[in-house]
Amino acid sequence: MCGICGCGSTTIAGGIVPRDSQSHGHDHHHHDHHHHHESGAVGSAAEDATRRLRVERDILEDNNRAAGANRVWFTERGVLALNLLSAPGSGKTTLLVRTITDLMTAGTAADRPITVIEGDQQTDLDAARIRATGVPAIQINTGKGCHLDAAMVTRAATSLALAQGSVLFIENVGNLVCPAAFDLGETHRVVVVSVTEGEDKPLKYPDMFHSADLMLINKVDLLPHVAFDVERCVALARTVNPSLVALPVSATTGEGLDAWYGWLRAHHPAPRLAHAKPI
Amino acid sequence: MHELALTESILRIVETEAERQGFSSVRAVWLELGALSHADPDAIRFCFDTVTRGSLAEGARLTIERPPGQGWCMICSVTVPLARRFDPCPHCGGHQVQVTDGDDMRLTELEVA
Numbered sequence: 001m002c003g004i005c006g007c008g009s010t011t012i013a014g015g016i017v018p019r020d021s022q023s024h025g026h027d028h029h030h031h032d033h034h035h036h037h038e039s040g041a042v043g044s045a046a047e048d049a050t051r052r053l054r055v056e057r058d059i060l061e062d063n064n065r066a067a068g069a070n071r072v073w074f075t076e077r078g079v080l081a082l083n084l085l086s087a088p089g090s091g092k093t094t095l096l097v098r099t100i101t102d103l104m105t106a107g108t109a110a111d112r113p114i115t116v117i118e119g120d121q122q123t124d125l126d127a128a129r130i131r132a133t134g135v136p137a138i139q140i141n142t143g144k145g146c147h148l149d150a151a152m153v154t155r156a157a158t159s160l161a162l163a164q165g166s167v168l169f170i171e172n173v174g175n176l177v178c179p180a181a182f183d184l185g186e187t188h189r190v191v192v193v194s195v196t197e198g199e200d201k202p203l204k205y206p207d208m209f210h211s212a213d214l215m216l217i218n219k220v221d222l223l224p225h226v227a228f229d230v231e232r233c234v235a236l237a238r239t240v241n242p243s244l245v246a247l248p249v250s251a252t253t254g255e256g257l258d259a260w261y262g263w264l265r266a267h268h269p270a271p272r273l274a275h276a277k278p279i
Numbered sequence: 280m281h282e283l284a285l286t287e288s289i290l291r292i293v294e295t296e297a298e299r300q301g302f303s304s305v306r307a308v309w310l311e312l313g314a315l316s317h318a319d320p321d322a323i324r325f326c327f328d329t330v331t332r333g334s335l336a337e338g339a340r341l342t343i344e345r346p347p348g349q350g351w352c353m354i355c356s357v358t359v360p361l362a363r364r365f366d367p368c369p370h371c372g373g374h375q376v377q378v379t380d381g382d383d384m385r386l387t388e389l390e391v392a
Contacts, residue, residue: 051392059288059384178281203340206364239374240365
């Protein structure tokens with residue numbers, strides 16, 4: 001990986017996947033600065049033959065195209081794909097482990113198989129925690145990258161034989177800024193904030209809360225010990241996103257989790273193509 | 280810093296345009312980064328020189344325009360200016376405002392040779 005610009009390799013489950021973005025070739029490691037004057041002297045006819053072109057292209061178009069394809073793919077298979085977003089340390093993975101364990105105990109996993117894509121800069125520790133529950137998990141290491149993008153999810157989803165009607169949890173890199181811009185093709189965005197953080201996070205990171213469909217307020221078992229006003233947090237989040245649904249939960253004690261599981265059941269789409277096969 | 284990924288996307292667009300429209304070097308790039316968009320112009324500038332080094336856009340002049348944010352207040356049924364995404368409607372003070380402009384990030388124009 002490049003320590004100057006930060007671009008690097010993205011690895012999926014231990015394998016190195018070259019990033020499309022390496023087309024700039026890493027020539028920036030050479031800090032001498034070449035200008036290409038060999039085509040003629042400065043001011044020659046060749047140098048002056050410039051033209052202006054209207055381009056009008058969305059900078060995120062590649063990502064949005066891949067996200068659109070992912071969304072069609074998930075929808076056709078009745079997959080509920082959830083992009084889980086939060087700051088580091090909000091308890092996302094613990095919440096996920098508890099959710100999977102509870103849903104499997106309730107017998108839901110039999111008709112709604114669960115699969116997880118884990119995104120972190122380094123290590124497959126989180127994927128290992130998920131696999132310990134018995135569900136398949138694939139780890140994407142973004143290297144220096146600060147977010148998952150749609151193409152990473154395409155590659156990960158392709159390597160997981162996703163069953164019809166399954167629930168796919170995509171745990172994004174812990175970061176409330178960068179992942180907001182990158183549509184993964186998810187069915188819904190779920191942002192997790194914990195009561196050990198500031199209740200004004202929704203105003204400090206408005207893009208993230210604006211784009212979310214559900215906010216889980218985690219670690220509510222700690223409320224007696226911290227100065228966190230749940231109602232104020234919800235009110236601030238709704239100034240950014242008036243239709244945001246908010247559920248207080250504790251992954252440790254289980255408080256509020258039934259409402260979260262109810263939300264999952266209510267948002268599960270019906271498969272649209274009966275014969276779509278996993279790829 | 281997701282601006283690195285955004286800048287790499289900009290270079291990819293330039294490269295595909297070069298193939299489509301037949302040019303081999305880029306002298307200037309114009310971007311529109313809406314005031315409510317996900318990009319910080321200074322960070323894009325910082326990344327641009329690094330990402331384009333050794334490419335057909337090395338040394339290109341970068342101009343960034345910042346279209347202001349606008350929204351539609353669903354209560355007042357009027358277009359209102361938005362400096363930030365969560366600003367209330369200046370008329371009714373409510374937050375039922377849908378962003379209508381200033382949210383886009385586009386490569387608008389190139390000067391090429």
